[in-house]
Amino acid sequence: MTRLPAARRRKGLRLVPVLALSLLLSACASNAPQDTLKPEGPYARKIDHLFNPVFLIAVAVFCLVQGLVLFAIVKFRRRPGDEDFPEQLHGNTRLELGWTILPAIILGAVGVFTVPVIFDLSEVPKNALQVEVTGQKYWWSYTYQAQSKFGISDPIITANELHIPAGVPVALKLDSKDVIHSFWAPRLNGKKDVVPGRVHDWKLEADHPGVYSGQCAEFCGISHANMRLKVVAHDKAGWADWVAHMQTKPTKPTSGLAAEGYDLFAQKGCSGCHQVDGEYQTVAADSPSAPNLTHLFSRDCFAGCIYNLDDRNEVEAWLRNPQRKAGSLMRIGQLSEAEIDRLYAYLETLK
Amino acid sequence: MALTEERPLLELTAGDDEVRQPLGSFRRPTSTTGWRSWITTVDHKRIGILYGATALTFFAIGGLEALLIRAQLAQPNGQVLSPERYNQAFTMHGTTMVFLVIMPMLAAFANYLIPLQIGARDVAFPRLNALSFWIFLFGGLFLYSGAVLDQIADNGWFNYAPNSGVLYSPGHGIDFWTLGLQIAGIASLLGAVNLIVTCINMRAPGMTLMRMPIFTWMALVAQFLLLFAIPVITVALFLLMFDRLFGGNFFVVQKGADPLMWQHLFWIFGHPEVYILVLPAFGIVSEVIPVFARKPLFGYPFMVFSGIAIGFMGWGVWAHHMFASGAGPVTVAAFSLSTMFIAVPTGVKIFNWIGTLWGGKLQFTTAMCFAIALVSQFTIGGLSGVTHSISPSDWQQTDTYYIVAHFHYVLFGGSVFGIFAGFYFWWPKVFGRCLDEKIGKIHFFTWLIGFNLTFGPMHVLGLQGQPRRTATYADGMGWNLMNLLSSIGAFTIGVGFLIFIFNVVKSRNNVVTDPDPWDARTLEWATSSPPPAHNFDISPTVSSLDEWWHRKYELGDDHKLHRREHPESFTAATPPENIHLPSPSYWPLIIAAGLPFIGWGLIYSYWLAGFGGLLTFVGIYGLVLEPSVDPDAGHHGHADTHDTHEPEPAAVVAGAAEAEEDADQ
Known part of the structure; x- marks a missing residue:
């Protein structure tokens, strides 16, 4: 051997x-x-x-x-050539009781500090x-x-x-x-x-x-x-400010791309699932739950907070294919680029 | 169906073929070499090897899944796997490693070693033992057979409701998972009953419970845990099966179910399962460390009773997996405290191992290195366990990589390192060949570094808020470096495994002639390597713990230990002729082969289930009607086998007792 x-x-x-x-040290360094x-x-x-x-x-x-x-x-460690046996010690009851009881005491103390925090945080x-x-x-x-x-x-x-x-x-x-x-x-x-x-x-x-x-x-x-x-x-x-803003209702666009987008929002079935307060109030009874879009553009992120709303490309990519997020329940069909522009223009009014 | 001691079947004359082959079609297998002998064997040692080889194969598969996971997570926004594939990978990785690797690996050790360590000829029910193995194998194959049809479970090894229901998981992946684990559960349950009876009934004369080797003890505790834990998961799986296949509503929230019921059932099984996975590994290192420290195990009674204590306390901590699930503060506090205190008996083990090392003359064989690494690494896993027994901090840590780190330190740094200590230690006993020590050391250090590099950084990741079971993570979360390190570590472990396989292949030429190359302490080393089919030529009698060591050494007049010239071993110059061992049989294989058909049938077509049921049914009849000892085999050319010309009467008694007990099943 x-x-x-x-x-x-x-x-x-x-x-x-x-x-x-x-x-541990490197953990402290990173942000x-x-x-x-x-x-x-x-x-x-x-x-x-x-x-x-x-x-x-x-x-x-x-x-x-x-x-x-x-x-x-x-x-x-056994030195080379050393064939003798060490002392054949079978155990030491006192020592063993010690390392049974001492950890139990330490853990008991930890328990005493833990229980109140459990109740505090559950209140x-x-x-x-x-x-x-x-x-x-x-x-x-x-x-x-x-x-x-x-x-x-x-x-x-x-x-x-x-x-x-x-x-x-x-x-x-x-x-x-x-x-x-x-x-x-x-x-x-x-x-x-x-x-x-x-x-x-x-x-x-x-x-x-x-x-x-x-x-x-x-x-x-x-x-x-x-x-x-x-x-x-x-x-x-x-x-x-935030509360006050959230209490306002968006104004329905009356002209331009945004107005066309407003109509498209209903035509493409968006309003079947997404609520917009004051504009599209009711959704279909069997619709999957979908985010309320009333103040969409007051947010920073969308789709489970994985895409940035201030990046127009990401919003457009989403409208092109909501399935880019696996498991997304949004079904919108194929939109033309012109339709996406209109929808975007409308959504942008939902501040 | 009790075949009594009258044994009418044994007294048949040579012409009575009809009764000898009850179902007519099969000739009873007789081969002792070649593949046929392996698929019909009822020898606990061969069954142990089959378990080990199967588990090692699944270890390679589960390991590849782990590498896929780590490849995906090496960088933020990884594109190696789709989210669907990623979820399948971590689900199958966990399921495989728990149910198809560590559990059968320990079944391998328990099967092989328990009869040898207690001086028995075989387990109590050798044919039931074969049945356990084949059911396990077919359960595992069934679990993976869904992959052929791209139906792979993807809801995690814990498979929480209601995401496991048809509504959210409409594919058949979870059906394969549910049925596969039920099949594998039968194997564990049969094995548990068998090994418990073996430990209780089959010990050699003089081997009291407190002289039983520590590995056998820990394996026995684990079998009791299996006996009570497997029924619980089976209930859960059975209910889920009804939900998915027959429109049951046990976990369907819309029909008023509470999905937390699944969690309770799962973890009442799941936590004792942790001890099922780790206690036998504790037993292994408790055998290895004394041998290479050249000292007896420090505090054997404490080791035994701490193992039993863990076995009992393991039932009272399950809800710590559910601290964040919504239990009230009283429940959470109670389970926090019980979880803290289960650290006490575990700590006893750690300190007793150190006590065994202390003052010894340590010889750093590969087995010893793996064993000491277990002590170090399990300590880390145990300590991180204490930090999340503090349930408020668990509210931060649960479902993060901190938990992943924790249980890998327990199950890889603990169980798997223990298992590999066992491989290097018992390899010469099992195969008569040694694994190369130099390559073994390379394997060890590759794993020591690879393991800590993989799972050490995960502590940091978890505390920095990376949730587990996420297929991807964004850049800028501070997790990039640690994930990269972890992935490098995982591939290092993969390299280490290849080194081990190389070592296994190379060991073919590394024949050892000494049946006791490590100067070990327990009975299995007192017979030849590999042991004969009947284990011991002379049936052992026992007068002390570490019986074999006490037969080798005596205290001389100079108060030093001296090796006896000719220690009394249990091998005889002429092998005994009159030992009855149960004969090989096809029926266990046939019973087991029917089960996957029942599974496929329940999913796809009841006709298949009918076929499978018939196969199993016929198999059961075949096994029951077939005499456990083939009257044609085993004692050809001998006079009446129940003669008493054997020098050690115990041998005859042991051999006959097995045959009877086996027939009585």
């Missing part, structure tokens, strides 16, 4: 911690918008504050165990903005019922981008139209599954105005990866 020289052996096994450390370790709100921070000490304990145990293993590998916040979130293949819709406290007098329905005021708790009611999804904006809170036939309570809060990225976290089908979302947190004035 051949044996590797001891030095090479040790080097190989040392790779494990070295690799782990270098990974990740969905980083769970950089919380931007009280709920996410609460989780982070629980995770950090446990992570440190884990690192300590990691170092202890790997240290002991490495030490044993180096110290107790529905008071004086919160209420938003109904509906998950469906493969996008999010949000309904804000009238809430005078937040300046909302008529219900607001929007998609993919969840607008909230910063520094205010937001109570979410999660429901699904089809399969199980999971609502997750990592820097504002953990995730909660969105289960059809159930309404789950969840909550968010952002400390500061900003845009926070998130996405569906429960596998939901072919375009699961394309079911993303944004949470846009506003300062006080920005929130008031």
Whole structure:
């Protein structure tokens, strides 16, 4: 039997911690918008504050165990020619009881800190903005019922981008139209599954105005990866502006390409599924759920937040072929370039 | 149908062909070499090898699927696979690795080793054992047969409702998955019953439970887990089958079902399953480390009882897979705490392994390297497990790559590394040939680096918010580098596997003559390599834990251990003549071959199902009516086989007991 020289052996096994450390270091360097370790709100921070000490304990145990293993590998290796047996030790009850009880105590302590946080985070916040979130293949819709406290007098329905005021708790009611999804904006809170036939309570809060990225976290089908979302947190004035804007109704275009697009919107069947408040109010009874387009162009992204609305090419590509997003339920037929121009002109009026 | 000790069938005269071949058409197989001997064998060792070879083949397939996944994710907006193909790849990767690789791999070790380690001639029900293998094989083939028609499951190995329903998954992929796993489940259940009875009833005289080798112990605990867990998944699969094929409404939300019911059923199976996958691997390294540390296992009773504790506690933690599913805070808190405390018995194992290394004289064979790597890597998997037993942090981590990292450290860094420690360790016993140690070391280091490079970065990816089961990710999320590293690592593992295969091929010429090349401790090393069909020429009697080691060494007057000149092994110069082993049979293969037809029939045409049912039915009758020991075979040229001229009467008793128990099934 051949044996590797001891030095090479040790080097190989040392790779494990070295690799782990270098990974951790490189992790800190990169800029990740969905980083769970950089919380931007009280709920996410609460989780982070629980995770950090446990992570440190884990690192300590990691170092202890790997240290002991490495030490044993180096110290107790069999020297060539040594045929004697080491001491035939069968165990040590005290030691073994020790390493049974000690971890149990440490874990018990961790448990004591964990349980209150579970209850805290499960509590529905008071004086919160209420938003109904509906998950469906493969996008999010949000309904804000009238809430005078937040300046909302008529219900607001929007998609993919969840607008909230910063520094205010937001109570979410999660429901699904089809399969199980999971609502997750990592820097504002953990995730909660969105289960059809159930309404789950969840909550968010952002400390500061900003845009926070998130996405569906429960596998939901072919375009699961394309079911993303944004949470846009506003300062006080920005929130008031947004609400005020969302309370307006678009004006129906009367001339030019946009007016032709308006007619086309009905002719091509768009209005069978997509609502436009004040213009196309009712959709077909059996239509698949489709985003409300009333204020489409006040958003940044569409189709599960994977395409940019301010890029005209992406909107046109979508109208040319909505199936470019796998699993899209939108059926529109082949449009001519002229028709696409008209539709685009109309959609652009839906600010 | 009890064939009593009277054994009328055994007393037939040579002319009674009609009864000897109950269904007339088949001549009873007699070959002991060639492919026919393999498809009709009831020898636990050959069945073990068949399990191992099949699992290794599926490992290559599941590995290729993993490489497809990593090729797709190496860069943002990957174009290697369509989303549909990607979903199929990760679904089949998970399903394959769990059900068709690690479970049968451990069945391979358990089948091969348990009878040898407890000093028995075979398992309790050798023909049932053959049936288990063939059902497993046909289950696996059925699962993959959908690929021929491009009907491949794409809803993940967990297959959550309601996306698994006909409404959202109208193809037949999930039907193949549902039926295939039900078939494979029969195999696991039969195997579990068989091995439990074997461990309880077939131990050599003197082998009390607390003298049973640790691998056998851990495999026994795993069999009990199988016995209770498989029925739960079978119920779930059965209900889903009714939903999909017969218009049932068990998981149809529109008809008032709660889709979380599937999750509960799945994870009540799924969590004990984790311990089914890892406990036997723990057993393997607990055998390997003492041999190469030249010390007994540190704290054998603690190792046994921590294994049993894991077996019990494993049933009380399933809802930690569902922390974000919508359970209330009381449930979440309870399962958080139970999950934390299951780390205690696992920690005991880690520390006891270190205790075994401590003060030893460690010899770094490839098997030892894999075993020590398991200790290190499983620790990482266990610690990340503790971080998400904290359910609030699990709300961040669940369904991200952090979880993928975690369970690969447990199941690859743990189970698979343990299995490969077992390969390098027992290869000379099983084949009488050694895997090359130099190539083995290259394999080991390739895997050590490849494995950590693949799954280490996934911790970071998960904490940076990359969800799992996503076919693609956008640029600018900060995930590019880690994903690239991970993909490089995955292909490194692939290279390592090829090195292993090369080693296997090369081992053909690497004959070892010493039946005990590692100076090992347990009974399987006290017989020749490979062992004879009847395992031991002389049936062992046991007076201590690590019986074989105690037969080899004694404490001298100088208080040092000395090797005895001629340790009492269980091989005889002239092989015994009167051991009855059950005869080979076609029927297990035929019973199993009917099952996939039932499956295809349920999906496509009931005529096929009728044919399959008939095949299985006839097979069952054939197996039951056929005497387990062919009266024509086995003792040709001998006088009355129940004579007592054998020096060790235990041998006769053991041989006959098996034949009877087998017939009684």
